[in-house]
Amino acid sequence: MESKRLSKLPEKVIIPLKQHKGIPCVPMVKKGDSVVIGQKIGDCKDSHDSSVHSSVCGEVLSIEMAPHPEGNKVLSVIIKTTESDQTVGFSPKKNPSQKDLIELIKNSGIVEHYGVPTQSVLKPHGKNITTVLINATSSEWIGGKFSTPEEYGTQMLEALKLLMKAAGASKGAIVLRSDDTESIAAFSGIRFEGKQLEVAPLIGSRKIGYYFKDQESNIVVVSQKRIYGKRILNFFTYNVTGRKVPAGCTPADVGVAICGVKSAKALYDAVYEGKPYYETVILLDGLPNCPSLVMVRIGTPFKDVIEAYGGYPSESGKLIANGMRTGVAQYTDEVPVTKTTTRISFQKPEDVSKDEVIACIHCAACVDVCPVELLPNKIAALADQGRFDECRQVHIENCIECGKCAVVCPSKIHILQLIRYAKDAIELAYEDTPAKESSNIKLGCACGGE
Ligand code: SF4
Ligand code: SF4
Numbered sequence: 001m002e003s004k005r006l007s008k009l010p011e012k013v014i015i016p017l018k019q020h021k022g023i024p025c026v027p028m029v030k031k032g033d034s035v036v037i038g039q040k041i042g043d044c045k046d047s048h049d050s051s052v053h054s055s056v057c058g059e060v061l062s063i064e065m066a067p068h069p070e071g072n073k074v075l076s077v078i079i080k081t082t083e084s085d086q087t088v089g090f091s092p093k094k095n096p097s098q099k100d101l102i103e104l105i106k107n108s109g110i111v112e113h114y115g116v117p118t119q120s121v122l123k124p125h126g127k128n129i130t131t132v133l134i135n136a137t138s139s140e141w142i143g144g145k146f147s148t149p150e151e152y153g154t155q156m157l158e159a160l161k162l163l164m165k166a167a168g169a170s171k172g173a174i175v176l177r178s179d180d181t182e183s184i185a186a187f188s189g190i191r192f193e194g195k196q197l198e199v200a201p202l203i204g205s206r207k208i209g210y211y212f213k214d215q216e217s218n219i220v221v222v223s224q225k226r227i228y229g230k231r232i233l234n235f236f237t238y239n240v241t242g243r244k245v246p247a248g249c250t251p252a253d254v255g256v257a258i259c260g261v262k263s264a265k266a267l268y269d270a271v272y273e274g275k276p277y278y279e280t281v282i283l284l285d286g287l288p289n290c291p292s293l294v295m296v297r298i299g300t301p302f303k304d305v306i307e308a309y310g311g312y313p314s315e316s317g318k319l320i321a322n323g324m325r326t327g328v329a330q331y332t333d334e335v336p337v338t339k340t341t342t343r344i345s346f347q348k349p350e351d352v353s354k355d356e357v358i359a360c361i362h363c364a365a366c367v368d369v370c371p372v373e374l375l376p377n378k379i380a381a382l383a384d385q386g387r388f389d390e391c392r393q394v395h396i397e398n399c400i401e402c403g404k405c406a407v408v409c410p411s412k413i414h415i416l417q418l419i420r421y422a423k424d425a426i427e428l429a430y431e432d433t434p435a436k437e438s439s440n441i442k443l444g445c446a447c448g449g450e
Contacts, residue, residue: 005295008308009081013056013299014066014336016074017042021115022049024075033060037087038276041077044106048125050117051109052077055278055297057084069302069321069335071328076336079299090274101166101271108270109277110263111339118263121252122167129167130255133240134160134264137177137226138342146265149186157192159264160219162271167257171218173208175240178223187221199223202240209242232400233258235372248397282337285324286346288313296337302344303333318347325403326416355412366405366415372398376405380415383422388429391422399423 018024025042029035035054042052058081066076093104105119112118122129134156146152156174164172176183178201190197193216200211202224211220224239234245236258243254251258262280269275279297287309296305302319306312319330323343337344366376375394382390399419406415 004293006297006300006305006308008304009056009083010297010300010304012061012081012301013054013058013079013297014076014301014334015041015052015054015079015299016066016068016076016336016338017052018068018074019052019109019115019298019339020050020111020117022046022117022120025049025052027063027075027077029060029063029077031060031062034058035060035079037085038090038278039088040107040276047102047106048117048120049106050111050119051107051276053109053276053278054079055299056081057086058082067332067335069328069330069338069341071331092274093271096162096165096271098165098168101162101267104270105166105267107276108266109339110266110270111277112263113260113340113342115340118259118267119166121257121259122163124250124252124257127252128255129169129252129257131171131173131241131257132160132163132167132169133172133236133256133258134163134174134261135236135258136174136183136261137180137224138261149182150189152183153186153190153197155268156187156261156264157190157197157219157221158272159268162267163257163259163264164219166267169257171212173219173240174221175202175236176221176223177226179226180223184223192219193217197221208240232402234398235400247395277339280337280339280341282341283343284309284345285343286313286348298339299336301334301336302330305337305344306333306346312346313348317349318352320345320347325407326401357413358411360411360413363410365408365410369404369408371402371404372400374399376415376419377413379422380405380413380418383418386425388422388425392426396422396426 017027023046025044027041028043029041035041036057037054039054040051041054044051056079058079061078061080063075063077065073068074093100096104102119102123106117110118112121146155160172160174176199184199187197187199199221202208202222208220208222233251237243237245237251237254237256241256243256245251245254266277279295281293281295283292284294287306294305319333320327321330321341321344322328324345324347360377370376379391379394379396396419401416403416409415
C-alpha cells in the first residue's frame with residue numbers, strides 16, 4: 001500500500017513544542033523569524049526528551065497555546081507557510097558510533113507512535129537492552145515512506161542494525177503480520193548477509209528466543225498475528241521473545257526494546273540523508289475520495305488534510321484522532337498532525353453513539369472479552385471513585401487499552417476512559433514506586449481504601 005503526499009501545502013502549520021512524553025521543548029525562534037524545512041525550532045535539555053523541527057518554509061506568526069489532538073492545549077509554533085522547498089543543509093552521518101546515534105535520535109526528534117522518545121526506548125535508565133524488535137504488524141505503515149517493497153525491506157533491515165547499535169543490543173527481529181502478504185513478499189526476496197532471507201512464522205513454541213539459537217545471524221524476520229491495542233508492548237514481547245514481562249514492568253525490564261516502522265525509517269533517514277523527523281504518514285478513514293494513506297508535514301491542521309480530499313461527507317459527525325476504538329474525539333479540526341498521529345477518522349452522525357450511561361448490570365461481558373484477564377468493571381468502578389491504590393491492586397497497569405470492554409458494555413460505561421484517567425493519576429502520584437509501597441493517602445483519596 002503506497003501513500004500519497006498531501007498535494008496542497010497548508011496556509012499555516014501548528015507545530016506543538018511537546019510531541020513526546022516528557023518536558024516540552026524550549027522555542028528557538030520568535031515571532032517574525034523566517035524558517036526553512038528541517039530547521040530546529042524547539043530544543044530539549046534533557047537526554048530523554050525530543051527536539052522539534054519546522055516542516056515548512058515560512059514566517060513564524062506566533063508562539064502560543066494551541067489545541068493538541070490529545071485534547072489539551074500545548075505551546076506551539078504557528079508558521080505561515082511559503083511555497084518553497086528550501087531546507088537546512090542535511091548532513092548524513094558516516095559510520096556513527098553508539099553515542100552519535102543516541103544523540104542523533106534525540107536531535108532529529110524521533111519518537112515512537114505512543115510518544116516515548118526512541119532514545120529512551122533504546123537506552124532506558126539503568127536497564128540493559130539485549131534485543132531490539134521492530135513492530136511492523138500494522139501494515140498501514142508499509143509504503144509510508146517507501147517507493148517499493150524492496151526499498152521497505154532493505155531499509156528496515158539497515159534501520160534495525162542501527163537501532164541495535166544504538167541500544168548496544170546483540171539481537172534483533174523485524175516482526176510482520178502473518179496475513180500481510182505484501183510485507184512478507186518484500187522481505188522474502190532480499191539477500192541479507194549473503195543468503196536469501198526467509199520470513200519465519202511464529203507458531204506454537206517456535207518463539208524467537210529459541211529461534212535465534214538455531215540461526216547464524218542475530219537478525220531475523222518473523223511473522224505473527226496482529227495484536228490490537230495501544231499498550232500492547234508487554235504482550236508483544238512475550239509473544240515474540242518468550243520472555244514474560246512481570247506485572248508492573250516494561251519490556252525494557254527483560255532486556256527488550258520495541259520500535260515502530262515510522263521511527264525505524266526516521267532513524268534511517270537521519271543517518272543516510274541527514275533528515276530530521278518533520279513529516280509522517282497517516283491513515284484516513286470515513287472520508288470519501290481519499291487515499292487511505294497520506295504523507296503529511298507535521299503541524300498540518302486536520303482541516304487541511306480533510307479539505308484536500310473533498311471535505312467532510314456530512315455536516316455533523318465526529319472527528320477522531322488515532323482510531324475509533326481507543327482514539328480521542330476532537331472538538332476542533334484546527335488540531336495539527338503530530339509525530340504521534342497515526343490516523344484521522346470521521347464518524348458519520350448515524351454511527352455516533354448517543355446512548356445514556358446507566359449503572360453496571362454485572363453481566364461480566366467486559367470480563368469475558370478482556371484479553372489480559374482483568375476485571376474491567378471493577379477497575380472502572382474504583383477509578384470512578386478515585387480509589388487508585390485499589391486499581392493497582394487489581395493490576396490496572398496490565399490493561400493494554402484495547403477498548404474491547406467499552407465496546408461490549410451494555411450499560412455504555414466509559415470503561416476505557418476511566419482506566420486511562422486512573423492510570424494517569426497513578427503515574428503522576430507514584431512514578432517508579434512499586435505497588436506494594438503505595439498508599440491511598442499519598443494520592444489524597446479520602447476513603448483510605450475502604
Ligand atoms: S480492561 Fe478493557 S481496555 Fe483494558 S485490556 Fe481489558 S478489555 Fe482491553
Ligand atoms: S460489561 Fe458493563 S455492565 Fe457488564 S459487567 Fe462490565 S461494566 Fe458492568
